Amino acid sequence: MKRLICAILLAVCVSGVMAQVYVESKIDSIEILIGEQTGLTLSVTARNGAKVVMPSYQPSEYITPGVEVLSHTDADTSHLDNGLVKITKKYTLTSFDEKLYYLPPMTVTVDGKRYKSKNLALKVLTVPVDTLHPEKFFPPKGVQNNPFMWSEMEPAFWLSVLFVLVCVVAYYLWTRLKENKPVIARVRIIKKVPPHQKALTEIEQIKSEKMSASEDQKTYYTRLTGVLRTYIKERFGFNAMEMTSSEIIDRLQREGDRKMTEELKELFTTADLVKFAKYSTLINENDANLVNAVEFINTTKIDNQPTVERVEPKLTDTDKRSIRSRSALKLSIAVLVAAAVVLLVVVAYQVYLLIL
Numbered sequence: 001m002k003r004l005i006c007a008i009l010l011a012v013c014v015s016g017v018m019a020q021v022y023v024e025s026k027i028d029s030i031e032i033l034i035g036e037q038t039g040l041t042l043s044v045t046a047r048n049g050a051k052v053v054m055p056s057y058q059p060s061e062y063i064t065p066g067v068e069v070l071s072h073t074d075a076d077t078s079h080l081d082n083g084l085v086k087i088t089k090k091y092t093l094t095s096f097d098e099k100l101y102y103l104p105p106m107t108v109t110v111d112g113k114r115y116k117s118k119n120l121a122l123k124v125l126t127v128p129v130d131t132l133h134p135e136k137f138f139p140p141k142g143v144q145n146n147p148f149m150w151s152e153m154e155p156a157f158w159l160s161v162l163f164v165l166v167c168v169v170a171y172y173l174w175t176r177l178k179e180n181k182p183v184i185a186r187v188r189i190i191k192k193v194p195p196h197q198k199a200l201t202e203i204e205q206i207k208s209e210k211m212s213a214s215e216d217q218k219t220y221y222t223r224l225t226g227v228l229r230t231y232i233k234e235r236f237g238f239n240a241m242e243m244t245s246s247e248i249i250d251r252l253q254r255e256g257d258r259k260m261t262e263e264l265k266e267l268f269t270t271a272d273l274v275k276f277a278k279y280s281t282l283i284n285e286n287d288a289n290l291v292n293a294v295e296f297i298n299t300t301k302i303d304n305q306p307t308v309e310r311v312e313p314k315l316t317d318t319d320k321r322s323i324r325s326r327s328a329l330k331l332s333i334a335v336l337v338a339a340a341v342v343l344l345v346v347v348a349y350q351v352y353l354l355i356l
Contacts, residue, residue, distance in 0.1 A: 025117035156350035195234035196301035221271035
């Protein structure tokens, strides 16, 4: 009876929250000069699926006498928690008369019911003009003659052109160098961690973070199934990362122990319910799924796998030509960069002499 009463109260609270509608309006700047523009943002928070009708204005239509609506954006919808959505629309306002304007509340219709935003204010200021001293107003200035002669500017100009050409050639060689991948001609010893050790280490990390007792069950099952998918891919040789849970189970049932696969199927089913159906699990259920994952790994692991791998590259004639080509490209780029730096210094010095 206590559980039934709690469930009824929770349903009433959730339905009450989902039924609430919030209408909010705000203006970017409450003071503008004549002819300037400002933005007015109107947002509505309602339940998902509600029919929301927001005010719409034609270009140059007045929201209030003296304040024009130049344009408005389309409604932008963002999803919130508890089945709510937030719909936002922005209006661009302007005015050409100096005055303090009262912006009336904007009306929004949600499922046939009208809601109003708060009222706003907009102050329009004029540009101060000193009309008592007209002698201080000056006409536009004429075009000044070029103080430099072409003979003085010609060296700097042609050196600048040469600098640009050098930079273009250097950039082209650099792109060629990026396309010509380097050839690694050295022996490498790669340490390999067996798939089961890697998976068990990551599961121990999940256990140390106490994620099975966390309220964020979606993250817990996402990490746990991700570890299992990676292990299955490396252990059994098929791409479990791109397969659904049912496809993975069907493939494993053809290759492994059916009882162990049934326990893994229960784990994947619970994970899918948590991630996609917002299913809530108990702590002991999370712990049991963690144990099943560890047992599956221990049952299917392969012992005595090599832990290191020696990689000895073999250079072909193509690789040797590629190495020589990369060396020539690097040398050419270095020479061009040095030449570009010298040209830049010379051009800067020529311009400095012209300014003096």
